[in-house]
Amino acid sequence: VGKGVQRAVKGYSFTLIDANTVKRLATKTDGLLPKRKVDVPKDKLWNAKKMRTQVLQGILQGESMDKIADRMQTVTDMNGVSAIRNARTMVTGAENAGRIDMMHKAATDGVIMRKQWISSDQPGRTRDWHMPGAFKSLEVDIDEPFQNDFGDIMFPGDPTADGANVYNCRCALGYRVVGFK
Numbered sequence: 001v002g003k004g005v006q007r008a009v010k011g012y013s014f015t016l017i018d019a020n021t022v023k024r025l026a027t028k029t030d031g032l033l034p035k036r037k038v039d040v041p042k043d044k045l046w047n048a049k050k051m052r053t054q055v056l057q058g059i060l061q062g063e064s065m066d067k068i069a070d071r072m073q074t075v076t077d078m079n080g081v082s083a084i085r086n087a088r089t090m091v092t093g094a095e096n097a098g099r100i101d102m103m104h105k106a107a108t109d110g111v112i113m114r115k116q117w118i119s120s121d122q123p124g125r126t127r128d129w130h131m132p133g134a135f136k137s138l139e140v141d142i143d144e145p146f147q148n149d150f151g152d153i154m155f156p157g158d159p160t161a162d163g164a165n166v167y168n169c170r171c172a173l174g175y176r177v178v179g180f181k
Helices: 018-027 040-060 065-075 080-108
Strands: 006-009 012-015 111-118 140-142 146-148 152-155 172-180
Touching: 040 065, 040 080, 065 080, 080 111, 080 172
Parallel strands: none
Antiparallel strands: 006 012, 111 140, 111 172, 146 152
């Protein structure tokens, strides 16, 4: 390897290319970057925050599930199928958790309500255990879980429930006013 490209500026001479740098890059196989150390909890929190932001932006702008899924793909390298599944799951969970919050607020104002599971009831698309006959009861008290063969679930899209009860769910949460305090 030669001495590199020589330059002179106002009487000073310097080399633009360092011969040892070129030699090292050409002959060594060790990496140029340090070994990746991933802080998994921090990484998960960062991704979750970014995904929530994209879902929120999509909901606020009235976007379709496909558009929200496109947004999700900008956060991580998930494929289209994963993006639509995650978008649908997160939107369903957010909407129904919001309804739970509304019911709790109404309860503090003296409204007595019960929540209702509204199955999307689409044969071939709705899982069997989300069809109307699969639940112990389709109407329960606000703080009671719905129960089916996959366990307890507080609302469609409940992130604390078993994944088989949550992912890709298209169901909704309704409510019935029972009375007033």
